[in-house]
Amino acid sequence: MSTVAKGMRGRPGDPATAVLEPTAAPSAGALPAGQPRPSSRERDRFVGFAFAAADLLIETDTRGRILFSAGARCRLTAGDVSGLAGGSLLDLVAPSDRKYVQVLFDRIGEKTRIKPARVTFQAIDGQRFPALLGGCRLESCPGSLFLSILLASGPRGTHEAAAAATGQLLDGPGFTGVLEDRILRAREKGLEHGLMMLLVEGLQSMTEALPDGAAAEVRQGIDAYLRGISADGDSAGRLAPDRFGIVHASDIDGEEVEKHIARIIHDAGGELPGGIRSWSLDLSDDSLDAGDAARALVYTVQAFASAQDGEFTISNLEDGAMRMMSDAVERIGRLRATIEKRDFTVVYQPIVSIETGEVHHLEALTRIEGAHSPLDFITFAEDVGLIHDFDLLLTQSVLDTLRLYHREPKLPDVAINLSAKTLMSPLFLQQFQRVTEPYGDLASKLLIEVTETVVVTDIAQLNAVLQTLRGAGYRICLDDVGAGATSFQSLYGLQADYAKIDGTFVRGAAANPRDMAMLRSMVDVCRQLGLDLVGEQVEEEEQAALLARLGVPLAQGYLFGRPSRDFAYFAKDWSKAGKGGRTVWKR
Ligand code: C2E
Ligand code: CA
Ligand code: CA
Numbered sequence: 351m352s353t354v355a356k357g358m359r360g361r362p363g364d365p366a367t368a369v370l371e372p373t374a375a376p377s378a379g380a381l382p383a384g385q386p387r388p389s390s391r392e393r394d395r396f397v398g399f400a401f402a403a404a405d406l407l408i409e410t411d412t413r414g415r416i417l418f419s420a421g422a423r424c425r426l427t428a429g430d431v432s433g434l435a436g437g438s439l440l441d442l443v444a445p446s447d448r449k450y451v452q453v454l455f456d457r458i459g460e461k462t463r464i465k466p467a468r469v470t471f472q473a474i475d476g477q478r479f480p481a482l483l484g485g486c487r488l489e490s491c492p493g494s495l496f497l498s499i500l501l502a503s504g505p506r507g508t509h510e511a512a513a514a515a516t517g518q519l520l521d522g523p524g525f526t527g528v529l530e531d532r533i534l535r536a537r538e539k540g541l542e543h544g545l546m547m548l549l550v551e552g553l554q555s556m557t558e559a560l561p562d563g564a565a566a567e568v569r570q571g572i573d574a575y576l577r578g579i580s581a582d583g584d585s586a587g588r589l590a591p592d593r594f595g596i597v598h599a600s601d602i603d604g605e606e607v608e609k610h611i612a613r614i615i616h617d618a619g620g621e622l623p624g625g626i627r628s629w630s631l632d633l634s635d636d637s638l639d640a641g642d643a644a645r646a647l648v649y650t651v652q653a654f655a656s657a658q659d660g661e662f663t664i665s666n667l668e669d670g671a672m673r674m675m676s677d678a679v680e681r682i683g684r685l686r687a688t689i690e691k692r693d694f695t696v697v698y699q700p701i702v703s704i705e706t707g708e709v710h711h712l713e714a715l716t717r718i719e720g721a722h723s724p725l726d727f728i729t730f731a732e733d734v735g736l737i738h739d740f741d742l743l744l745t746q747s748v749l750d751t752l753r754l755y756h757r758e759p760k761l762p763d764v765a766i767n768l769s770a771k772t773l774m775s776p777l778f779l780q781q782f783q784r785v786t787e788p789y790g791d792l793a794s795k796l797l798i799e800v801t802e803t804v805v806v807t808d809i810a811q812l813n814a815v816l817q818t819l820r821g822a823g824y825r826i827c828l829d830d831v832g833a834g835a836t837s838f839q840s841l842y843g844l845q846a847d848y849a850k851i852d853g854t855f856v857r858g859a860a861a862n863p864r865d866m867a868m869l870r871s872m873v874d875v876c877r878q879l880g881l882d883l884v885g886e887q888v889e890e891e892e893q894a895a896l897l898a899r900l901g902v903p904l905a906q907g908y909l910f911g912r913p914s915r916d917f918a919y920f921a922k923d924w925s926k927a928g929k930g931g932r933t934v935w936k937r
Contacts (some may be wrong), residue, residue, distance in 0.1 A: 353559060404498035411493055414439040444470040448572050453478050453578030458485045458495050467583025479836050519573050524656045525587025525595050526648045532585055532597045533644040536633045543581055544630045547654050549667050551624020554591035562704040564618040571614035589655035598727050604628040625664040629671050645734040682734055689740055690801045691693040694718050696747055697913035700934055701884055701906040704898045707919035707935035711763035712920055714748045732771050742785050755921040762920050765797040770806045773815045799829040809843035816844060831867050849876040851886025860892050873900050908933045
């Protein structure tokens with residue numbers, strides 16, 4: 351075997367141009383007897399083509415023993431490509447990915463060709479790095495697998511990187527995070543991808559009852575298999591202990607997947623109390639606009655992930671998912687219409703000084719016709735990724751109102767609610783600036799209430815956005831402090847100006863000593879962190895008095911004023927009407 355691609359000499363160490371060195375030529379015994387042997391010229395030509403796309407070419411037997419390798423000097427081989435023949439390919443793969451590569455081998459066996467999938471390789475010195483592993487089988491060489499390895503694949507998201515580093519599936523948020531991207535990409539490139547939802551009823555209780563070794567066998571086996579059948583090897587997620595989502599190529603068949611999962615469980619000695627059911631949807635179906643299709647699917651997957659036991663069962667998975675999907679499609683349509691037609695109004699509720707009863711600022715709250723509270727609308731917009739558009743529109747609408755009254759000498763400040771999801775969206779700062787710019791100084795009347803920080807996984811990033819906003823003159827209020835499991839983390843990681851204590855504690859404190867304890871300690875923490883405090887949902891005198899005793903200076907609630915459309919009432923200069931300050935309440 352002669353050196354391939356002789357002309358391709360380049361700087362050593364540069365994988366793209368490095369000297370390509372074949373290692374040991376396959377021994378005669380490595381090729382099954384009786385197979386036609388390609389001429390070496392022909393083989394060189396094919397290897398040359400293959401190098402156009404890969405850093406390393408490896409031929410193995412069906413169990414992964416390396417028969418032949420050729421490639422650039424690279425990190426994987428620490429400069430010595432020739433030592434690979436005779437060893438096992440699996441030794442070059444990070445242990446967490448070995449089962450997965452085994453699955454890929456099986457798939458090459460079944461399908462003759464697999465598209466490049468992301469695999470973490472491990473060099474002789476233990477260093478790990480990502481690569482794309484593709485492969486095919488040739489009818490003329492049935493005992494061989496032909497593999498191509500492309501090192502240092504392109505950038506990937508943090509979710510995918512984290513999942514790949516441990517050889518595990520994506521988690522729920524990670525999966526929905528990549529789902530939208532995969533759907534849009536599949537549409538763009540015309541790939542025939544499908545989205546599969548897989549329900550393995552009773553998986554958790556079954557694995558818990560297995561001995562540790564067998565339980566790990568099941569878990570790793572399922573993880574590796576689902577990654578193995580997923581598009582690019584990184585588009586499978588565990589949505590709940592018994593539920594999975596997989597973006598897959600069109601050659602994956604649901605029944606085959608169900609059977610394979612059953613076999614993994616059976617081989618580990620497990621016995622599943624329930625059944626296995628899968629449901630697949632064609633992602634290239636273009637009856638829907640790509641963005642909305644992605645949104646509806648993300649929503650359906652989230653619903654599938656968070657459904658209570660019994661909501662999705664073996665017998666109703668398909669119906670349930672279809673219903674969920676069409677429901678989502680319809681609601682998205684309505685949501686879009688509400689946004690496009692600006693079919694909402696804004697009401698204003700005062701935040702007052704408990705001491706003087708004077709209005710400190712107002713909070714802008716959305717009202718949707720026909721709905722008692724906007725909460726369903728807001729939550730759905732958050733779930734389907736449309737909250738960003740809505741929040742910007744609301745900002746604009748509040749600024750329009752402020753502009754109407756801009757001549758009033760005592761125009762009040764107004765707090766707007768911005769979902770953390772909005773603040774975390776990559777284009778937010780730019781778009782927020784574009785919306786506020788035409789209003790000049792009026793924009794400094796805005797306070798920003800940050801809601802739903804519970805869902806934020808990257809508090810530091812959110813904080814960076816908040817600090818940019820503060821730098822631009824906006825005051826920040828953390829909303830609903832005390833609600834949700836991560837609010838201590840949010841308090842710790844987010845620098846703000848105000849903290850609004852969640853209404854449940856305020857309303858509960860008078861009667862319930864536990865609420866009282868929570869309220870006291872939150873007030874204490876917020877004060878130590880230098881935040882000004884607001885108590886919300888104050889309905890009774892007693893609650894106001896209690897807040898005053900705890901040293902909370904500001905409050906909001908029906909006691910001081912219900913949300914009202916009448917912005918003019920708050921905007922006008924009350925001193926002219928013979929009143930002193932803008933006082934709405936007397937203790
Ligand atoms: P939030 O930001 O905590 O708003 C305060 C909620 O408490 C409002 O509910 C308000 O009407 C209600 N409230 C005020 N005083 C009292 C009281 O004394 N007792 C009781 N029980 N409730 C009181 P609303 O208007 O239904 O809004 C619900 C949530 O929807 C808001 O909670 C906020 O998270 C969200 N939201 C409302 N408007 C917007 C918006 O324009 N953008 C965004 N992103 N979220 C919004
Ligand atoms: Ca709020
Ligand atoms: Ca609140």
